[in-house]
Structures are given as C-alpha cells and as structure tokens.
Amino acid sequence: MPQVLEFKLPDLGEGLTEAEIVRWLVEVGDVVAIDQPVVEVETAKAMVEVPCPYGGVVTARFGDEGSELPVGAPLLTVAVSVGADAGASEEGAGAASGSGSGSAGAGSGSGEVESSGNVLVGYGTGAPVARRRRVRPTAVAAAVPARVPVAPVVPVAAPDPVPDAVPGPVAVVSPLVRKLARQHDLDLRKLSGSGRDGLILRADVESAIRALAEGTSAPLPAGFAAPAAGAAPEPEAVPVSVASSAGRTVEGSAAQRIPLRGVRGAVADKLSRSRREIPDATCWVDADATELMAARAAMNSVAGPAAGPKVSVLALLARICTAALARFPELNSTVDLEAREIVRLPEVHLGFAAQTERGLVVPVVRDAQARNAESIGAEIARLTEAARAGRLTPAELTGGTFTLNNYGVFGVDGSTPIINHPEAAMLGVGRIVPKPWVYQGELAVRQVVQLSLTFDHRVCDGGTAGGFLRYIADCVEQPAVLLRTL
The missing domain is CATH 4.10.320.10 (E3-binding domain)
Known part of the structure; x- marks a missing residue:
C-alpha cells in the first residue's frame, strides 16, 4: 500500500533561508514523477523550479501562492508506492522526510522508497544520489486514485x-x-x-x-x-505623525508597510553592508563620446558574411573596463578584513546593473577579460533576457569582481554609485546627450557623457582611481587607444 512522504523546502544554497511560492506546478491528486518540478519559488537571488525527489500522487500542498516559507518547512506530501514488504511503517516515512533540506534518499523500513538524491540540482544539494527504482504511475494511481486528495498523516x-x-x-x-x-x-x-x-x-x-x-x-x-x-486590534497600516516645517506634528494618513524581502530585501542588506564596511569615495569626469558612437555605428554597419550581432554601447564600455582593469588591477580586488589583506583577483567577472520587474539585479559576465566586445555583448544580451524573464540562477548573480552601472537609461547625467559589496569599485555611466563642447579649439555640439567611479579607499588612493577613470575617458573619446591592448 502507498506510503505518504513529506517533501520539505530544500536548501537553495547561497545562504538563502526562505523562499516565496510564486506558482504551483501541480495540484492535489496529480501523479508526479521523480525529479519533476512541482513548484516555482522566488528567492532573494532568482526564480527557481523545485523538483520533487519522490514519484507518486500529491496528497497535500502547504502554502498558497505568494506566501513565504522558511527552508525546511513542509512543501507537499506524496503518496509513494512501496514494496509489499515495506510494512508502510511510519518510522520509515519519518526517516525519509527527516532531512532539513528535504533530500532524503530512501525510507528506513524493510522496503525501499524510490527517490532522487538531487532535490534541486546545482543548488545546495549535498546528498549522494540514491539507487533509483522507477515507480509506475499506474500502480500508485491504482492505490490512490488520481485527482482525489488523500489525507496525509499530519503530526x-x-x-x-x-x-x-x-x-x-x-x-x-x-x-x-x-x-x-x-x-x-x-x-x-x-x-x-x-x-x-x-x-x-x-x-x-x-x-x-x-x-x-x-x-x-x-x-x-x-x-x-x-x-x-x-482594546483595539493592531492594523497593518498605522497612522504616522509627520513633523511640519513649523515644528507642528501633523497626523498623516495610514502608512503602507512593505516587507523588505526577496530581491528588495537582499539589495537592502547588501547596500547597508557596503555603507557600513567600505570607506568609499567618488570621482567623476565628463567625456566626449562622439568618436565612440561613430565607432559603434561603423561596427554595426558592416554587411555580408563578416557582419555579426549588433554591438551595444554597454558592450563597448564593458570592453573598455576590462582593458582599464588590466592596467589598474588594484580595482579588481576585495578586502579580507580578518586577515587584513587586499586580495587582487586574477579574473574579471564583470557585473552589470539591470532593472527588472523584480527589482535591481546584477548579472555577472564570467571571465570578461578574455572576451572581445562582441562576445561580451552577446553574454550581456543573454543575461539581460534571463533577468527580465526571472530565469537567472544564483550562480549567474554572484561572484562579480567589478560592476558597470549604466544609469543613463533612466535619463540622468550623474550619480554616486554604492559599491556592490565585497567588490572594490563600480563605474557609473550617465546618459549620452548632445552638449556644447570645446573641440579642437572651437565650440561645437558633441555627444557628452558623465563617468563616475566609486572606489574602496582601502585598496587604492585617489591617484590610482583618477588614473583608471582617466583611461576610461580617453578610450571613450579616442576608441583607437584600445588598439594598443587588442
């Protein structure tokens, strides 16, 4: 007879302790196969489909869409078909579902429950893969009719x-x-x-x-x-007192309380930590981007077999950043507070800020120092599409060593970026707009952009930061400067 096993929300890795249920992929009474995705959850890092390690009939779901569950909380229960010698012991079921991550491999009774060791492949899965025996859905369906809820043994x-x-x-x-x-x-x-x-x-x-x-x-x-x-119940939104300019206290309307969780909570934690730990400083410069825009237009005008994908301005700026970091490696580093050491990193994993419906995320282009502008542009396009669709994995959102922030897309000229902890610097790029500019001794209308660099003053002094930013500006104004490093 079937044995009801409990599947708990697994450890999703990257230090994440909770997740929000976005969409259930199965209903009570559905027959599921081993490793079939059963629910889509959103963490502070990404949206993830969680596969169930058991094959059988779903008997219960815990949590509505939009609710938040901690790691280790019950997610669903599954009626699993076991051998006749299993005895359907409750002790076996408890052993199978007792793991905090929900990754138990088999029951502890005399019969063996089929399951997969990989609860969430690639994320927080440390259990070895158990020997698998396929459960025939027909056998389970015969024991528990499909689409009919089965009451689980609820402690x-x-x-x-x-x-x-x-x-x-x-x-x-x-x-x-x-x-x-x-x-x-x-x-x-x-x-x-x-x-x-x-x-x-x-x-x-x-x-x-x-x-x-x-x-x-x-x-x-x-x-x-x-x-x-x-006695009055405590409302979710409480009236707030606002101090007016005349010093009087004015009763405002009920304030809306928005929980800091998910992506917004993760961003808040990281930015707060950056401000607490990093003594940052910012320098900026205006640059004439007319030649850079002309070079991009020339690249994208190539026709025939030699034509490739369009190169974006962000891809060119990213390539300029990798060239600048090769000259100023101090800014591609991190600080080890416990050892009191500056750790210079050999690879450039370039993050770029992307605004999505879920909030601000920073996808990472791996090994950007080994890529040309076309390769970087293709990877940026892929990661941006995945970010907007909510398909970025935690691995694609972590491990950055330097961040490029193009806030010009919001129609602003300048900003003082907050460093993406634990990195050492961030380059901000404003909008590129026509402005009056002195060019070759005469006043002209040129395409001007403001560049800003926020850096960790522990890893370098102003001379290094200024040299880095000046090299960036020189490459923007004269793209031929990059030919020296290509």
Whole structure:
C-alpha cells in the first residue's frame, strides 16, 4: 500500500533561508514523477523550479501562492508506492522526510522508497544520489486514485509559543496561518477551525481579522473571544505623525508597510553592508563620446558574411573596463578584513546593473577579460533576457569582481554609485546627450557623457582611481587607444 512522504523546502544554497511560492506546478491528486518540478519559488537571488525527489500522487500542498516559507518547512506530501514488504511503517516515512533540506534518499523500513538524491540540482544539494527504482504511475494511481486528495498523516502541531491559560495543542499546520495570526495579535487557542478535525485555516484567521476590524458590526467566528472593551486590534497600516516645517506634528494618513524581502530585501542588506564596511569615495569626469558612437555605428554597419550581432554601447564600455582593469588591477580586488589583506583577483567577472520587474539585479559576465566586445555583448544580451524573464540562477548573480552601472537609461547625467559589496569599485555611466563642447579649439555640439567611479579607499588612493577613470575617458573619446591592448 502507498506510503505518504513529506517533501520539505530544500536548501537553495547561497545562504538563502526562505523562499516565496510564486506558482504551483501541480495540484492535489496529480501523479508526479521523480525529479519533476512541482513548484516555482522566488528567492532573494532568482526564480527557481523545485523538483520533487519522490514519484507518486500529491496528497497535500502547504502554502498558497505568494506566501513565504522558511527552508525546511513542509512543501507537499506524496503518496509513494512501496514494496509489499515495506510494512508502510511510519518510522520509515519519518526517516525519509527527516532531512532539513528535504533530500532524503530512501525510507528506513524493510522496503525501499524510490527517490532522487538531487532535490534541486546545482543548488545546495549535498546528498549522494540514491539507487533509483522507477515507480509506475499506474500502480500508485491504482492505490490512490488520481485527482482525489488523500489525507496525509499530519503530526500534531506544537503548542503556540504565546502563553495562554487554555491548555492543549493548537490545530494549525500552515506556518502562514500562524504568521498571519501573530501579525494581527490573534490568539489561535480561542479560534475554532472550519477545517477537518477542527483544523484552523487561513480563511478562519482572515474572518476573525475582519470581525475585529469591524467591531460588533460583524459576528466573530465561533469560539473566538472578543477583545476586552477599549482594546483595539493592531492594523497593518498605522497612522504616522509627520513633523511640519513649523515644528507642528501633523497626523498623516495610514502608512503602507512593505516587507523588505526577496530581491528588495537582499539589495537592502547588501547596500547597508557596503555603507557600513567600505570607506568609499567618488570621482567623476565628463567625456566626449562622439568618436565612440561613430565607432559603434561603423561596427554595426558592416554587411555580408563578416557582419555579426549588433554591438551595444554597454558592450563597448564593458570592453573598455576590462582593458582599464588590466592596467589598474588594484580595482579588481576585495578586502579580507580578518586577515587584513587586499586580495587582487586574477579574473574579471564583470557585473552589470539591470532593472527588472523584480527589482535591481546584477548579472555577472564570467571571465570578461578574455572576451572581445562582441562576445561580451552577446553574454550581456543573454543575461539581460534571463533577468527580465526571472530565469537567472544564483550562480549567474554572484561572484562579480567589478560592476558597470549604466544609469543613463533612466535619463540622468550623474550619480554616486554604492559599491556592490565585497567588490572594490563600480563605474557609473550617465546618459549620452548632445552638449556644447570645446573641440579642437572651437565650440561645437558633441555627444557628452558623465563617468563616475566609486572606489574602496582601502585598496587604492585617489591617484590610482583618477588614473583608471582617466583611461576610461580617453578610450571613450579616442576608441583607437584600445588598439594598443587588442
């Protein structure tokens, strides 16, 4: 007979501890194969499809789309067909699902449960691949009809951490339900659930929240004790006091609270750490980019068999950066605080800032020092497309040694970039616009761009930073300067 196994949210690597459910790829009652993707989650690094290590029938899902789960929390349960000698022992099921990453390979009973060691190939998977025996979906479907939910063996939930006079466990399984109750100061012990065997569902908590918000105008759910007179529920958005220019305090409207999580949370943590740890300084220069734009136009006008993909301005600037870093390797380094050492890195893994619907991400072009402008441009295009589609992997978002930030696409001239920790520098590029410029002793209209360099003052002094930025500007103004290094 089938054995119900629990699959937990696996360790996604890169130090990530939680993920948000974006889209379920299976329904309760579906038959899934080993390593079949069952859910799409979003972490602070990327969107990832999570494969299930078991083959069988999905009996339960934990978490709605949009909810956030910590690593190790139950994700779904699967009814797996085991041999007749397995005994369907609960001890075997517990051993199979006891791993914190959800990557158990087999049951511990006398029968063997088929599973895969690779819960999420390439991300946080350290378990060896178990010997695999294919489960025939027909056999599982015969034991558990497809599309029919099977009640899993649900362990009794631990008592709510909030002390209460009412003894006994709280009938709550979903971490989202507990979190929602905590946010609104609801005592789950006083709430009767509408689910099976009194299980408290999200709808029950939301109903209680609405009842508290409406006061006596709406009946409270059965079994829920109303707050004491004069007590008010804590709203998600609270009025804020704004100090006016005259020194008076003005009551503002309810403030909107937006959680710092996912990509925005990761960006906030990295920028805060950069400001705390790195003594940065910024220098900038205006450059005449007319010749660079003309060179790009000439490259892209080539026709016939020699014609390749179009070369972007960003690709040319990236190639200029790799040439400058070869001359000034101090800026392709990081600082080891514990050893009190500057570590100069042999390869240039060039990051570039990309704005997406999920927020700001920095994909990394690996080994940029070994690529020409055409190769860099092709890789930038590939990574940009993946970023906008949410398909970037954590490996494509980490490991950068220097970052290029083209904020000119936002229509601004200049900025003081914040260094992408733990790198040592970032080059910012403003918009390229026609401006009056003294050219060959006469006033002319030229294509002008502002370049800014923010650097870690621990790795170099202003002379090195100025030399690096001046070389960048010289290559922008006279692209032929690059011929010396090609």
